[in-house]
Amino acid sequence: MKLDYSAIESKWKKIWAETELYKVVEDSTLPKYYVLDMFPYPSGAGLHVGHPLGYVASDIYARHKRMTGFNVLHPMGYDAFGLPAEQYALDTGVHPAKSTSDNIKRYRAQLDNIGFSFDWSRQVRTDDPAYYRWTQWIFLNLFQHYYDNTADKAQPISTLIEHFRKSGSTGINAASSSHPAFTASDWQKMTPAEKESMLMNYRLAYRKTGFVNWCEALGTVLANDEVKDGVSERGGHPVVQKEMMQWALRVTAYAERLLNGMDNIQWSESLKAIQRNWIGRSEGAFIDFKVDSDKVIKVFTTRPDTIFGSTFLVLAKDHELVKSISSSAQKDFIEAYSERSKSRVADNKSGGEKNLDGAWTGAYALHPITNTKIPIWIADYVLSDYGTGAIMAVPSGDERDLAFATHHQLEVVEVIDRSGLEGAGIEDKEGTLINSSFLDGMTVEKAIQHMLTYLDKNNLGTKQIAYKLRDANFSRQRYWGEPFPIFYDADGLVHEMDISSLPHELPDLDDFKPSPDGRSPLARLDAWARPSANKFLETDTMPGYAGSSWYFLRYMDPNNTGEFVSKKAINYWQDVDLYVGGVEHAVGHLMYSRFWHKFLYDLDYVPTQEPFKKLVNQGMIQGVVESLILLKKRHEGKVHFISADLIKSKGLSQDAYSAIPVHIDFVSAYGQPNSHLTTEGIKSFIEWRNEYADAVFESADGTLHTLGDQEGALIETLSEVGKMSKRYHNVVNPDDVIEKYGADCFRMYEMFLGPIEQSKPWDMMGIEGINKFLRKFWSLYYNDQEEWIVDDVEPNKDSYKVLHATIKKTNEDIERFSFNTAISQFMICVNELRKSGEQANKILAPLVQLMAPFAPFIAEEIWQKLGHDESIHKSTFPTHDEKWLVNTSTVYPVCINGKKRSEITLSVDTPKEQIETSAKALPEIQKWLEGQTIKKTIVIPGKMVNIVI
């Protein structure tokens, strides 16, 4: 029989589906293992070869776990709500519900083609009302809870209300937006609106007015992690700060636990570092500065030791005291500054230059220790939502303060002597205190501790921890998301929908375009948004990360209509043992999921504190992207493009060209590099940038391809070099590769490219090697005449040796996620067996099993031919037998001072001493040792004998 992948693949795809081979149920007699992939959002582009990289790895791992006795949960689903799906719908004009479903069908077909072992009976999709009903339910839970810092967990808001009723704000230690003090009777006197706004200070899901990231082009606000370098992560549209009333999640309440929780999970150090960085914990102090009147400005500093160098205070522009303390004489200055500041917001992404703009309020504060008057300023460089939104500026100890002080000619007082410390920066925590009264002579470290105690003792301040982490914006002014289970009455008070009324379904809407005015498309659907005279539904929707923050729990019990997941299921599956996905979710999805999980833990809905025990980040598969350079001179009056490679090969000076590289892909269908300027490439380039439809392209052979006149037109540099994306015309569809080489070959090649964590460019050069290997592997079972040649003969000894070495290595390599080295070992093994003409069942049967996780189709086909009724994927993975690995004799290199001088053949179980003596007795060794003193002899069993002289 000839190796016919496509026949084998379609045969087994059908059988696996019919027999529900990969369906899994809870089984208390087996240990569980949960292998999870980050589910895709079904975009219109379909999967490219980069997507399945992680899926293939986790599939191999899941299959191996199954074959080694674990009950493996390995599900898949779709992140169907959110911006990408909606953006695609907008681009094509097709309703997101339809385009999402169409895309899902396409994804499913592509995934099935690759032969994954997902249990599709557990599929979830976030846009399914039966699913998002529980997303809404979790949201309501967040709304109904606050974070009690003393108990260090979430508590029902009713407990808080009870406390307010009895004792007001006294004794409350909870995560909150602000901490107004009030008594029990104050509470009783509050209006419902006042009570509501007070509780909003504490709720884990709350509404607030504040500056948010507004993206005009997308028509919605975005969370901090959805904004990169001042533009939206999706689409790269500009983002500005806009003041809006929005829902937010109090993720900051969990900052400390999110930080500490990472100590006990197996994530890469770099990923943990990214999360730590994002949380951004710093220890310092709140210090009170009295203003002339009885007002107090609380500042945050990590350097209380430098307080004697503090020569002015700076407030953020929207600090609550700005208005009340500003003197009328300064009003004009402040207003002028405020105007400048507003217009600047939009372009502050340009970065680089520090912004030194600011204005004096006209007011002074009293230095808490020296009681001198120091001026209070307002400046852009102080952020309102970090620390207290106010700082004590110490120009001698902080570069920004120094720059600001120099610019505005403010006083600078040196407080740290660094004379002995060459090259130390002004912010380094080194040196000795000077000009600092009772701190003089102390080291920085000591002075910090001393001040903390001093502040506390004298009631001037408290030790405090600040985080960079901000509460997460949770409102989107978009159509394609979960509606909030929230409505407002005529007074604007917030009401929860009844849990029994969930799901609160997203209505059908034909015109789902976002509007630039910040109103959600749902607001246009009056009949839905205003069901009765006094009832106004929340028209914003939840962000993309809502549904993805808990989907991994739903897989455990996907069809439960009474609970988000049953106790029985969650107690069996517990948590995700292995999570595989892209590092791009490091601060978004992974942070929110951990936050939600910890919240659900507090409510006793899940038994574990962390959702993902082990996490592996697969690298990105990149497309090959070529740089083009725009020629300065026009060619017969036309803009002239030439490839960077061509410039090099012609020895042309780049100076002749304006150095504006533009990255354009000219990769042909299978990702062959070096294709330079192909007609196809030019066509797709022009399609993309039709303003260059008339340019001139010079190809590698010197031919000029004519096009038009656009002189002087600048081409911006594309930053995402290497990414495989439609935009670069370098997307390779796995289906095409599979059609040519088969799914097994595709899987193995993706794994063979290199370590899973590494990013690497896709090139098809090496795939022939895998293809060749699979044919060789097949030829162990079928000879050239296409006859089955496996027999029950007794294998030769060397076959056992190589087989068992391969078994051992495969088990180890899969466990440590090193699939490329396992495949190398297969190649060695197959070559050896072919050389010796091995035909024995005893060798060839276990070999197929080794290959089963990697090449499930071919393995299954051969397994059946070997006479097994049950699927190979239900069989038990081979384990190695040490006895076949032990060599009967070993060649020891005999070295003198580490240099190999001879060899000696001995049995492995020869005693060390005897090896030593035999080695020294060798004539060529004796020659070397003549007249030398032997310092010692080192024998490494099985490896070498080293004589040190």
Place this chain on the structure above:
RNA sequence: GCCAGAGUGGCGGAAUUGGUAGACGCGCUGGAUUCAAAAUCCAGUAUUCGCAAGGAUGUGCGGGUUCAAUUCCCGCCUCUGGUACCA
């Protein structure tokens, strides 16, 4: 700037706890087969001196520990990713 990770042939990459660096694959060179090509098979392939046997050098750079360092320590350089008025 700060944090994290990584630098090994022409290329992708091996070397799991320090033990013969370059496994495996690609590419390249030569040969066999063929009328020829494709496919397949065999041999070679770090650099350098040498006809060869063999020698010397070699894992970003400079030091160190060790009989022995890609691996451990110290100091640099470069690249990648994250982050950036975070007080």
